[in-house]
Amino acid sequence: MSYSLYDWNQSLQQRNEYVEDRLKDGSPVVAVSFDGGILLLSLRPEQQRKVYEIYDRLIMGALGKQSDVESLRIAAIDTAHREGFERSPDDVSVQRLVGFALSPAIKRVYNDQTAIPLTLRVVFAEMNRSADEDHLFVLGYDGEFAGRQRYAVVAGTAYAEQQAEEALAAAAPKTLEEALAAALTAWGTARARLAPRAASDDEEFDPLAADGQDDGSAPKTSDDPAVALREAIKDGATVEAALLSRTTPRETKFRVLADSELTAAVAPYR
Amino acid sequence: MPLTPGEGRGDFATLVGWRSNAPDAAPRPAFASPGAISTPGDGLAGTDIHGTTVIAVKYKDGVINVGDRRATGGFAIMYDKAEKILPLDDYTLMAISGSFSKAMEIVRYLRHAFRYYERSQLQPMSLDGKLSELGKVIAGNQMAAMQGIGAVIPVLSTFDRERNEGRIFFYDGGGARFETAEYGAAGSGSTQIRGVFEYISKTRGPFREMDRETALREALTLLEIAADLDAATGGAGKILPVAKTITKDGIEDVDEETLRAVVNDILARDPLASGPNAR
Numbered sequence: 001m002s003y004s005l006y007d008w009n010q011s012l013q014q015r016n017e018y019v020e021d022r023l024k025d026g027s028p029v030v031a032v033s034f035d036g037g038i039l040l041l042s043l044r045p046e047q048q049r050k051v052y053e054i055y056d057r058l059i060m061g062a063l064g065k066q067s068d069v070e071s072l073r074i075a076a077i078d079t080a081h082r083e084g085f086e087r088s089p090d091d092v093s094v095q096r097l098v099g100f101a102l103s104p105a106i107k108r109v110y111n112d113q114t115a116i117p118l119t120l121r122v123v124f125a126e127m128n129r130s131a132d133e134d135h136l137f138v139l140g141y142d143g144e145f146a147g148r149q150r151y152a153v154v155a156g157t158a159y160a161e162q163q164a165e166e167a168l169a170a171a172a173p174k175t176l177e178e179a180l181a182a183a184l185t186a187w188g189t190a191r192a193r194l195a196p197r198a199a200s201d202d203e204e205f206d207p208l209a210a211d212g213q214d215d216g217s218a219p220k221t222s223d224d225p226a227v228a229l230r231e232a233i234k235d236g237a238t239v240e241a242a243l244l245s246r247t248t249p250r251e252t253k254f255r256v257l258a259d260s261e262l263t264a265a266v267a268p269y270r
Numbered sequence: 271m272p273l274t275p276g277e278g279r280g281d282f283a284t285l286v287g288w289r290s291n292a293p294d295a296a297p298r299p300a301f302a303s304p305g306a307i308s309t310p311g312d313g314l315a316g317t318d319i320h321g322t323t324v325i326a327v328k329y330k331d332g333v334i335n336v337g338d339r340r341a342t343g344g345f346a347i348m349y350d351k352a353e354k355i356l357p358l359d360d361y362t363l364m365a366i367s368g369s370f371s372k373a374m375e376i377v378r379y380l381r382h383a384f385r386y387y388e389r390s391q392l393q394p395m396s397l398d399g400k401l402s403e404l405g406k407v408i409a410g411n412q413m414a415a416m417q418g419i420g421a422v423i424p425v426l427s428t429f430d431r432e433r434n435e436g437r438i439f440f441y442d443g444g445g446a447r448f449e450t451a452e453y454g455a456a457g458s459g460s461t462q463i464r465g466v467f468e469y470i471s472k473t474r475g476p477f478r479e480m481d482r483e484t485a486l487r488e489a490l491t492l493l494e495i496a497a498d499l500d501a502a503t504g505g506a507g508k509i510l511p512v513a514k515t516i517t518k519d520g521i522e523d524v525d526e527e528t529l530r531a532v533v534n535d536i537l538a539r540d541p542l543a544s545g546p547n548a549r
Contacts, residue, residue, distance in 0.1 A: 053389050077390050078285055085286055085382045250520055251360050252385075 015110070015117055019141045020157075022119050026063030027237070028155035028190035030164065030183040031125045033134040034173050037246040037253070038125045041183040043229075043237040051242040053254040055080040055092050057127040059244050063154055064120030064141070072122060076102060094126035098137045098145050107143030117141050121154040127244045127253065155190035164190035167225070180241065180265035188225025191232065197223060229269040239266050280391040282383035283406075319343045321354045321373065323459035323496040323503040324365035326427045326438045327467075328452055328478040329485035332517035333427040333436035334524075335365050336489045338459075338497060339511060340504030350504060355512050359384050360520045362400065365425040367457030372420035376407050397430060401439060401447050409445030416443075425454040429516045436478075436516060452477045459496030459503035466492055483532075486513060486524060491536050506533045 029042040029050060040061045042050040051061045054076050062069040079101045084092045110117045124137040136152035138161070139145040151168035155161045164186040171182035222228070233239075241257040282288070324337035341352040355365045356377045364380070366373035383403055387395045395403070404426060415421035426439045426447075438454040439447050453467045470488055471477060477485055490511065497505035504511075510533060513524035 049392060052392075055389075056385075074390060077386065081282065081382055081386045081389075082286055085282075085288075085378065251357050 011113065016142075019117050019119050023064060023121060023141070024156040024194060026121075026156055027232075028153055028160065028164065028187050029061030029063060029123055030168070030186045030190070031059075031061065031123050031136055031152045032168060032173060032179045032183050032186075033125065033127075033131045033136065033150050034175070034179045035131055035246070036176050036179075036243075038127050038134060038244040039176065039179045039183055039241060040123075040125065040244075041180070041187060041239065041241040043187060043232050044240050045232075045235070045237045050240055051256070053242070053244075054097075054124070055084060056089055057244065057253060058092065058094060058097070058124065059127075059242060059254060060122060060124050061154070062120050062122040063156075064118070064122075068118040068120045069122070072102065072106070072118065072120060075105065076124075094124050094135050094137050095147070098124055098139055102139060103143045103145050105143075106139070106141065110142045123152045123154045125152065125244065127246060129246075151186075153186055153190050155194075157194045159196060160190040160194045163193045176243065177265065180262070183241070184229060184239070184265055184269070185225050188227075188229040192223045192225050192228035226269065233266070233269050280387035280395075282379070282386040285386065286382075288379060319348045319370040320502065321352055321367050321370045321457065323457040323463075323493060323500065324354050324367055324425060324455065325460075325463075325489050325492055325496075326363075326365055326425045326454045327485055327489050328436050328438065329480045329482055329515075330478065331436075331482060332429050332515060333363070333438060334482070334485050334489055334513060334515050335363050335425075335427055336486075336493050336511050336513045337365055338493055338504040338506070339509045340502065341370050342502045345501075347504075350509050353512060355514050357514075357521050358400070361431065361516060362426065362428045363514055363516055363521060364404075365427065365454075365456065366422060367424070367460070368422040369420040372411065372414075373422045373424065376404075376411075376422060376424070379407065380404060397428060397437075400428075401426065405441060405445040405447050407445075408441050408443070412444055423456045425456050427454075427516055429518060429520075431518065434518065455492075457496075457503070459493075459500035462499040463492050463496045466495060482515065486528075487532050487536070489513070490529075490532055494533075494536055507537055 027043050027045065027050065029040065032039045038059065040051040040059050042061055044050045048066055052059065052073055054060050058080060060073060060076060062072065076097060079097060080092045106118055109115050118141050120141055122139045124139065126135045128134050131150060136148040137145055138148060138152050138154055151165050153161045153164040155164060167189045168182055168186045171178070171185065173179040173182040239262050241262060243255055243257055245253050319341050322338055322340050322342065324335065326333055326335045335355045337354040339350055339352050340347060341349040352370065355363055358364050358377065358380050364377055380403060384395050384400060404424065408422065411420060411422060421443065424441060428437055430437050438450045440450060440454045440456065441447050452471055455463065480488070490506065493511055494506055497503040510526065510529055513529055515522050515524060
């Protein structure tokens with residue numbers, strides 16, 4: 001059997017579509033770097049954790065298949081701890097971890113035509129002395145990665161990520177309260193705006209759709225972040241947020257925020 | 271790097287192939303604070319540097335650890351700013367005596383092992399698990415210790431959040447652990463002061479009922495007695511000891527001012543003292 005350039009292109013396309021289809025419905029993860037540290041937030045439909053501590057100053061969050069996320073998480077923890085123990089905790093950096101350990105490994109799986117690509121999108125954040133010095137990285141299913149400053153979001157589509165990051169940049173949070181509020185809005189944005197609204201959406205008058213709304217129900221698709229948040233919470237999703245604290249005197253800088261710390265931020269969407 | 275994790279049960283020793291008596295776990299230069307540099311430069315390279323006296327006592331809110339700052343190599347004082355009370359995590363302190371380099375290696379290992387477990391398994395290692403981990407390391411070190419290199423005798427203090435009380439454990443050379451009701455001490459000066467602990471708890475009441483101030487004073491007095499009776503233990507008159515507490519809120523340093531006031535007061539009570547603290 002001959003294998004043409006067309007076939008190769010086609011198979012690549014199919015692999016990408018396979019993965020992207022599955023990522024679309026995932027719950028986004030939002031990373032916000034602010035004065036007090038780095039906040040990582042998501043909403044989880046099930047009990048499985050979504051935000052993780054990787055090393056002393058490294059955290060990770062991901063959307064995708066839980067089994068794939070889990071194997072990447074363990075690989076990240078293994079690599080970081082081995083390096084931290086054999087050399088020094090100071091040598092464990094997100095750019096080394098993502099660029100030289102995780103990305104090549106993911107890329108190898110992606111390039112293997114006989115294997116199913118890892119279905120995930122991951123955000124990593126490394127805390128340093130100030131928010132300006134923090135490093136954030138987004139890593140994709142094909143091994144591609146990109147650095148970010150201050151804000152990073154992983155979501156169902158590239159457009160959604162971009163929209164959510166813009167929302168964060170506009171909010172420019174300074175405190176934990178502001179960061180929580182901004183991260184929730186960004187999550188809603190990433191969830192609600194998977195693709196740009198076609199210009200015709202607003203103009204075209206659809207008599208059937210208009211009829212359907214006569215009973216006062218909300219339109220079927222809304223790009224309002226608050227609506228997306230409200231619906232997710234109504235469906236039983238819980239907000240999960242973790243903080244990598246720049247100010248704590250404790251040995252452990254990471255902690256998952258307690259429900260009581262989230263109540264105020266989540267209240268508007270209940 | 272493969273994307274196939276190892277055994278996935280959070281065992282750090284398996285991950286790094288670490289055995290405390292393996293050749294690659296040879297002692298490394300280990301000075302407590304990165305800024306401090308001490309260069310022996312006198313042919314003592316073959317000498318094992320030893321930490322001396324550390325003390326742990328309970329008090330009503332938890333546990334206090336105090337330790338002198340001296341590290342010796344043979345009859346030489348190698349280092350006068352050694353940190354011998356080291357946090358393993360937010361609620362656990364290890365006070366070290368014996369081979370300084372081996373102890374630092376063990377601390378480095380345990381810090382990673384506890385955290386590796388917690389991070390990979392998404393739940394903290396139990397207190398019993400942590401105590402066993404330290405026991406395993408000491409047992410692994412036994413052969414070397416019997417040959418006279420790298421013996422380490424630690425005292426482990428922790429705050430048990432389930433029972434809401436401080437707890438102190440000590441180990442023998444084979445890695446067996448013992449829980450003490452009131453106090454623990456290790457190092458060259460510890461045998462000389464053992465009776466004093468008993469005397470204090472019999473005459474002043476148990477340590478675990480003392481407030482922080484009283485327990486700190488007793489512990490520092492004990493340390494000063496150890497310095498008087500043991501050549502390898504540094505006195506508080508020259509360099510302030512280290513004191514740390516563990517309570518339900520975690521580990522805290524006793525601030526330098528409090529420490530200095532208590533130490534000055536203890537030193538001033540010596541009837542024959544000379545120098546700035548003399549009466």
